[in-house]
Amino acid sequence: MSVAAxxxxxxxxxxxxxxxxxxxxxxxxxxxxxxxxxxxxxxxALAVLLAWVLLExxxxxxMVIQGLPAEQQALSPGELDLLINNIQNLAAGDAVSGTxxxxxxxxxxxxxxxxxxxxxxxxxxxxxxxxxxxxIAWRRIRPDxxxxxxxxxIVLLMLIAASSIAIFTTVGIVLSVLFEAIRFFQQxxxxxxxxxxxxxxxxxxxxxxxxxxxxxxAVPLFTGTLLITAIAMxxxxxxxxxxxxxxxxxxxxRVRSIAKPLLExxxxxxxxxxxxxxxxxxxxxxxxxxxxxxxxxxxxxALAAGLVMGIMIIPLVSSLSDDAINAVPSAMRDGALGLGxxxxxxxxRVILPAALPGIxxxxxxxxxxxxxxxxxxxxAAGLAANLTANPFEAVTTVTVQIVTLLVGDxxxxxxxxxxxxxxxxxxxxxxxxxxxxxxxxxxxxREQYD
Amino acid sequence: MARMTESxxxxxxxxxxxLDAETEVPTEAAVAANGAQLALAEEQIVDIGETVxxxxxxxPYVVAENVNVFxxxxxAIKDVTLEISKKExxxxxxxxxxxxxxxxxxxNRMNDSIETARVSxxxxxxxxxxxxxxxxxxxxxxxxxxxxxxxNPFPKSIYDNVAYGPRIHGLANDRAELDEIVHNSLERAGLxxxxxxxxxxxxxxxxxxxxxxxxxxxxxAVNPEVILMDEPCSALDPIATARIEDLMDELSEDYAxxxxxxxxxxxxxxxxxxxxxxxxLLVEVDExxxxxxxxxxxxxxxxxxxxxx
Numbered sequence: 134m135s136v137a138a139x140x141x142x143x144x145x146x147x148x149x150x151x152x153x154x155x156x157x158x159x160x161x162x163x164x165x166x167x168x169x170x171x172x173x174x175x176x177x178a179l180a181v182l183l184a185w186v187l188l189e190x191x192x193x194x195x196m197v198i199q200g201l202p203a204e205q206q207a208l209s210p211g212e213l214d215l216l217i218n219n220i221q222n223l224a225a226g227d228a229v230s231g232t233x234x235x236x237x238x239x240x241x242x243x244x245x246x247x248x249x250x251x252x253x254x255x256x257x258x259x260x261x262x263x264x265x266x267x268x269i270a271w272r273r274i275r276p277d278x279x280x281x282x283x284x285x286x287i288v289l290l291m292l293i294a295a296s297s298i299a300i301f302t303t304v305g306i307v308l309s310v311l312f313e314a315i316r317f318f319q320q321x322x323x324x325x326x327x328x329x330x331x332x333x334x335x336x337x338x339x340x341x342x343x344x345x346x347x348x349x350x351a352v353p354l355f356t357g358t359l360l361i362t363a364i365a366m367x368x369x370x371x372x373x374x375x376x377x378x379x380x381x382x383x384x385x386x387r388v389r390s391i392a393k394p395l396l397e398x399x400x401x402x403x404x405x406x407x408x409x410x411x412x413x414x415x416x417x418x419x420x421x422x423x424x425x426x427x428x429x430x431x432x433x434x435a436l437a438a439g440l441v442m443g444i445m446i447i448p449l450v451s452s453l454s455d456d457a458i459n460a461v462p463s464a465m466r467d468g469a470l471g472l473g474x475x476x477x478x479x480x481x482r483v484i485l486p487a488a489l490p491g492i493x494x495x496x497x498x499x500x501x502x503x504x505x506x507x508x509x510x511x512x513a514a515g516l517a518a519n520l521t522a523n524p525f526e527a528v529t530t531v532t533v534q535i536v537t538l539l540v541g542d543x544x545x546x547x548x549x550x551x552x553x554x555x556x557x558x559x560x561x562x563x564x565x566x567x568x569x570x571x572x573x574x575x576x577x578x579r580e581q582y583d
Numbered sequence: 584m585a586r587m588t589e590s591x592x593x594x595x596x597x598x599x600x601x602l603d604a605e606t607e608v609p610t611e612a613a614v615a616a617n618g619a620q621l622a623l624a625e626e627q628i629v630d631i632g633e634t635v636x637x638x639x640x641x642x643p644y645v646v647a648e649n650v651n652v653f654x655x656x657x658x659a660i661k662d663v664t665l666e667i668s669k670k671e672x673x674x675x676x677x678x679x680x681x682x683x684x685x686x687x688x689x690x691n692r693m694n695d696s697i698e699t700a701r702v703s704x705x706x707x708x709x710x711x712x713x714x715x716x717x718x719x720x721x722x723x724x725x726x727x728x729x730x731x732x733x734x735n736p737f738p739k740s741i742y743d744n745v746a747y748g749p750r751i752h753g754l755a756n757d758r759a760e761l762d763e764i765v766h767n768s769l770e771r772a773g774l775x776x777x778x779x780x781x782x783x784x785x786x787x788x789x790x791x792x793x794x795x796x797x798x799x800x801x802x803x804a805v806n807p808e809v810i811l812m813d814e815p816c817s818a819l820d821p822i823a824t825a826r827i828e829d830l831m832d833e834l835s836e837d838y839a840x841x842x843x844x845x846x847x848x849x850x851x852x853x854x855x856x857x858x859x860x861x862x863x864l865l866v867e868v869d870e871x872x873x874x875x876x877x878x879x880x881x882x883x884x885x886x887x888x889x890x891x892x
Contacts, residue, residue, distance in 0.1 A: 386698060464735035472748040472805055473725030487738050
């Protein structure tokens, strides 16, 4: 229908000025009058459709309840919900709990009838509104109507709506995490959470249960996270940086064209795969090697998880460093070479110092990626919250604890569950700071050469 | 929404296809015209013949004999022979793409960094073949310095910019010697007065003309024998240009200077000899006065009178 409206609107605009030859007398191109009409036809109808679809179930349910016998109307809200559920299931032909009596099947019949009626009204209403909208737009078309401006305004609104979806979602997530975390801090003092050295989030579910009272000191989690991140960066930064230097400055075009996509494949491996690679291959190997050297290594050592995480991050570091190195103007390279520096002198004394801010920014982004990484540590790092700096021991990380807190059955208002939100908030704040810092460093660097 | 999109595409398609057809026609025409131009160029090559004027000079220091340069299949420099003596300023002129910058970059082997570039023929510096296997291009570039079209100071302090060359070549034994080199180089580049109180500030913070003089100071700090300048003033205003030209005049007492320029007035002002390149060929070489008052070759005359280029 809007397609038709488009053509009608376009042809009317042309007809008004007396044929396609006089097209320049129109304010806008004929097509814009078409879009103008189409939008008038579509948008009001679409708005009504949306509102109807949202409101219809409630109205229908309310009407069905009105038709029920008085005794059932007096039921408590919970039981009423169950009853409505049953009626709906019956109407849809699904399995019904309890016995089907006359009242119930009667209600189901009425439910079906009401739904069908509502659909019919909806169809007529939308089509009517569409036609009406198109007619109004048709009447408004004049040569001096600023159709292009109107259409562009609508498009602008749609663009704004689309971009605000992501922003509002982010704000929503942050707020929900924040409020849950505040609830947690009402039960556990902030100071205990931030500075406590003991993490054992087992709370008693029933009052008579024997067991731990639960302690929520997050320090061991953050040291564990930092330990694994440090190991990962220890692997990723030198390897990634050297890879970038080789690819950007030394490799031939052919090597680069093969090696770069391969690195990107490394970045594309799902973290789950890295996770079981860490747990099943690297961790036993680390343990065997450690034992043959006479060291005591836990089978879920921080070292194994850190190593594999480092490998995962190599492509990130190398591609960001590669970009930073390539962003150094070739005039710098020429200048250094023209003064008689060797390739390595050019690299270490001119290119790297010039690219350093970009590289640092890239490394910071990699760190925040490592801190937030979950799958590898869930599989390869342990659950025991040891406060240690020994990479051969098992440690646990913030993300692992969030996963274990929320997997399985629990109440949603116990301190144990709420602790996950507090941890998430902390993690979010830390990575946010790192990201903002990293990005601002990168941006500052970019301004230098543009 | 789906319907909207439909109407959208059904409207847009036909005109855009027409547009394609329209744009393709002139492209083909352009290709044909290009072909015609190429054919014309081939004819001119036959016309150019041997280099006229005098490619030899007294006391030659840089000698290029039958140099050819290829970028992949593109024959960029064709059989160029040219001698440059130790204390002269020679200007390379010619229309864009004529190979003058390519020739310049052969003299310090800067073309080495371009993967597809290939150089044949002999170029010697003080009697040594610079393209022989034993000759180290790194050492060559310390002897043949280069100043680029766009000032390219390193993102370091003014002092470190000038000290960079002496440091990597180990020219100074201690800090005092390095200070002296930096001081002298800035002095000779006519920049010392302006920067002596802010040696620790970044070189990139200077004005364009100052940056270019910093680059010249950086080049002479390594004490080269020849300085190559690739359109050193094309990014500068007339006042900065005049300062650089004065500087070239002073420097020519100690160094051989090869300058590529698009400005014929500049060539006339600074150089003792001029070499005119056209389509990869060296057309004419002679004393500057002679080239500008009495060119021997028709193409040179056309170029300096502004009929081509």
